[in-house]
Amino acid sequence: MNNQDSVIELRIQSNLEYTDLVENITNNLTALAGCDSDQAYFIEMAVREIVVNAIRHGNQLDLDKVVRVHYRFNSERFEVGILDQGGGFDFDHLPDPCDPENLMKSSGRGIFLVRSFMDDFSLARLPNQGTEVKFAKKLSRPQGC
């Protein structure tokens, strides 16, 4: 893998059956980027969590709406942007799933996990489009490689 950025973009219908497909493509791309097994696992998990959120909560499973998954990577960094076409949500006040009052809830951990395992994470409301979640993982290399 040279240091030139590789860019891939997917557009999928808002159907949860496509999450495995996105996951398989993500695994192929992390292999191409030279990610180690832990990096690949965390990126796969993050993509899966955010794509599921985009389909379920963003686009409300509306098959007429799409989710766009944008990958950009080189040998040092793997970035992903995921854009839905939903009405957005109040991401400044997301409940903390580790708070004792939320600990026994059966949902609300996806974004928390992605934030925890990625090096960069951001959420933005894009006017007339939807919610865009962007995250990135640094790809550390052993010295001498």
Next chain:
Amino acid sequence: MSMTATTRKVEGVSIVDLSGRITIGEGTVVLKEAVRSLLNKREMNILLNLGDVSYIDSSGIGELVSSFTTAGKQGGKLKLLNLTKKVHDLLSITKLLTVFEVFDDEAKAIRSF
């Protein structure tokens, strides 16, 4: 990879050997049905063996919590056995290791009920 759940009973404890991925959809449904089925039969001591669970997502974690809560509300106990490092890390970062009783040794887990 699909998810399977096989139940065996040892010394009054129902051990559910889970294999595959506990993710939104089939994986969480298999887990939910396995636990509900035991509770419906009044099998109240449940040990989930996660040794062959390769992957769990936030929905899977949610189903573990939901199963734990459902068992508790019916007077049952649900404990976890053989967490892989990644599943252990997920439960640790979400503070759920403070909720679940977790074991690495099956015999010790059985004695704890």
